Amino acid sequence: MPTGRILIVEDRDSLRRMLERALSQEGYTVVAAADAREGIGRAGEGSWDVVLTDLKLPDGSGIDVLAASRRAAPHTPVVVLTGFGTVSTAVEAMKLGAFDFLEKPVAIDDLYRLIERATGSGGNDETPLFQAPGAPAIVGRHPRLTAALRLLQKVAPTESTVLLTGESGTGKELFARAIHALSPRRKGPFVGLNCAAIPDPLIENELFGHEKGAFTGADRRQAGRFELAEGGTLLLDEIGELPLGVQGKVLRVLEERTYERVGGGRTLRAEVRLVAATNRDLEAMVDAGELRADLFFRLNVFPIELPALRERASDIPLLARHLLQEISRRHRTGAPRLTADAAELLAASPWPGNVRELANVLERAVILADGPELGAAGLRPLLRPLTGAGERDRLRQALIETAGDKRQAAERLGMSYRMLLRKVKEYDLEGIPQYRD
Numbered sequence: 415m416p417t418g419r420i421l422i423v424e425d426r427d428s429l430r431r432m433l434e435r436a437l438s439q440e441g442y443t444v445v446a447a448a449d450a451r452e453g454i455g456r457a458g459e460g461s462w463d464v465v466l467t468d469l470k471l472p473d474g475s476g477i478d479v480l481a482a483s484r485r486a487a488p489h490t491p492v493v494v495l496t497g498f499g500t501v502s503t504a505v506e507a508m509k510l511g512a513f514d515f516l517e518k519p520v521a522i523d524d525l526y527r528l529i530e531r532a533t534g535s536g537g538n539d540e541t542p543l544f545q546a547p548g549a550p551a552i553v554g555r556h557p558r559l560t561a562a563l564r565l566l567q568k569v570a571p572t573e574s575t576v577l578l579t580g581e582s583g584t585g586k587e588l589f590a591r592a593i594h595a596l597s598p599r600r601k602g603p604f605v606g607l608n609c610a611a612i613p614d615p616l617i618e619n620e621l622f623g624h625e626k627g628a629f630t631g632a633d634r635r636q637a638g639r640f641e642l643a644e645g646g647t648l649l650l651d652e653i654g655e656l657p658l659g660v661q662g663k664v665l666r667v668l669e670e671r672t673y674e675r676v677g678g679g680r681t682l683r684a685e686v687r688l689v690a691a692t693n694r695d696l697e698a699m700v701d702a703g704e705l706r707a708d709l710f711f712r713l714n715v716f717p718i719e720l721p722a723l724r725e726r727a728s729d730i731p732l733l734a735r736h737l738l739q740e741i742s743r744r745h746r747t748g749a750p751r752l753t754a755d756a757a758e759l760l761a762a763s764p765w766p767g768n769v770r771e772l773a774n775v776l777e778r779a780v781i782l783a784d785g786p787e788l789g790a791a792g793l794r795p796l797l798r799p800l801t802g803a804g805e806r807d808r809l810r811q812a813l814i815e816t817a818g819d820k821r822q823a824a825e826r827l828g829m830s831y832r833m834l835l836r837k838v839k840e841y842d843l844e845g846i847p848q849y850r851d
Contacts (some may be wrong), residue, residue: 418463419535420695422446423453423479424495425472425643429520433466437529440458446584450474453482462712464532469507470493477507484511489612496728500724517556517728546570546595553736556726565718572822575668577653578712580720582648586691587649592649593843602646607639610652618660628677631831640673643686649814653713654694654705661706668712723772724764728764730772731757737773738788741743743779750780750788758791758837762833763797772800809834813846 420442424430427448434444442463447453450471457465457479465483469476480492491513507515516525544563545551552563555592569576570593578586587606594604604726620749623638639648667673670683690713699705706731714716723730735752742749752760765771765821777798782796809823824834838844 416542419443419445419461421453421456421462421465422531423450423457423467423468423471423476425449425468429518433520433525438524438678440526440529442529450476452476453479455482457483458486460490462487462490464513464529465490465492466495466529466648470497473775477510479567480507480510483751493528493532498544515636515728518753519664521555521560522711525558528555543690544592546592548600549591549595551736552585552588552592553733554726554729555732557720558721559726559729562718563721566592567596567714568592569716569718571598573687575713575715576716577696577717577747577754578689579696579717581722581768582693583720583770584720585769587651587718589718590689590691590726592648593689594687597647597687599646599833603643604647604649605639605643606649607652609836610655614657617657618663620683622663622673623676624676628675628684632677635675639674640684640686641675641682645685647687649689649691652693653690654696654699656705658704658706661709662800665706665709668709674685678749723768727761730761732762734772734776737776738780741773741777745780747780748786749813750783750786753787753789755790756788756793760795806843809841810846813838813843818847820846 422430422433422435422437422444424433424446430446430448430537433680434446445456448454452475453467453471453476454474457467460483462483465477465479467479471479476494477648478495483490483492488511492507492511494515495518496507496515497518514528516528516562530752554560566589576593578796580586580588587738590606592606592764594600606651607620609617619636619638621640623641624632626632626635626793650664663673668688672681673684674681682693691836696705696710696713700707700710723733731752734757735788761837768772775793778796783792812823813820820838821831824831838846
């Protein structure tokens with residue numbers, strides 16, 4: 415059982431009591447303070463293994479608690495609690511020496527992991543949130559991501575068909591590989607097919623294979639993806655791109671677990687677990703007659719929605735540091751240290767290409783890096799700017815949708831509050847939605 419002394423500074427009674435109870439049950443000695451004044455006094459004692467403080471307190475700031483702890487015991491890890499979307503404030507705290515930040519609402523499992531990391535590593539270990547054996551890491555601790563991961567862990571040991579939804583680049587293949595790694599079929603193959611990458615006339619052959627002589631040039635039998643994935647998992651990515659003529663045959667596999675090769679008469683058994691993925695609105699496709707309703711219902715047995723990167727902006731600094739390590743290892747170079755201003759710049763960017771786009775930017779940055787640090791100045795030229803009328807319209811619409819609440823608008827846009835204020839001033843949008851052009 416873990417041991418150590420933890421100071422909690424949190425003004426909300428219910429959250430403070432919950433944190434105190436949860437950490438006490440784990441074996442920690444916990445002392446709680448309800449405001450900045452008491453928290454600063456307690457932090458100044460310097461006898462803590464971890465200090466956990468809210469950033470917003472009724473009579474001050476968690477930054478003051480951080481400063482008091484740093485003065486008394488510079489090496490004590492200080493973890494700050496921050497509201498959703500206030501990434502820039504949390505990054506500012508990390509500039510001043512905070513160990514890390516945890517976004518509300520607090521997930522207890524995330525809290526345990528963070529406290530263990532703070533007490534066990536002195537602040538240098540960046541542990542991915544989740545990694546199934548043999549599968550790539552899924553990095554992040556945002557509540558929307560952790561909710562998706564909890565669903566993943568529930569469904570993985572079953573035989574249920576899973577539908578992964580989300581924008582392109584959000585990590586649907588990573589989720590599919592983790593599902594396979596945690597399933598009873600993990601010793602079997604994992605096979606993937608991007609349905610959008612195969613021309614319509616060839617998709618049936620790719621899925622089901624063909625017999626020798628089935629068509630001109632078919633000089634031998636060829637196995638399809640269902641056959642190659644026997645005993646394992648088949649990922650059909652971009653399932654919404656399946657032609658209508660093939661949808662019925664995939665439906666038959668889901669309903670009867672049988673299929674035939676192209677040009678063959680022998681019925682084969684599909685011993686495979688299907689995971690489908692899409693970045694399209696399948697229900698809208700059903701309404702438009704582009705997707706069979708019966709196939710949609712068979713696919714939608716257990717849907718998991720993956721959040722866009724802009725919707726979990728607080729994960730971006732952690733994810734960027736992880737990607738820098740992976741990219742540098744691949745290129746056999748030292749990983750540059752991501753500075754706090756670079757982390758804020760990345761967290762404030764909209765990332766329409768999601769994690770894939772972030773990884774591409776960081777790979778270019780690693781190749782171009784000429785020092786041990788990667789700062790905002792080196793990253794800014796690599797980012798895709800959203801400038802001109804398109805960005806102004808996007809900002810204006812967000813302000814209208816949030817009734818002028820700039821903090822909510824910043825959250826919706828996936829940028830920091832401070833970045834939004836600069837953009838509002840730059841585009842003369844102060845007063846929206848009352849102001850009219």
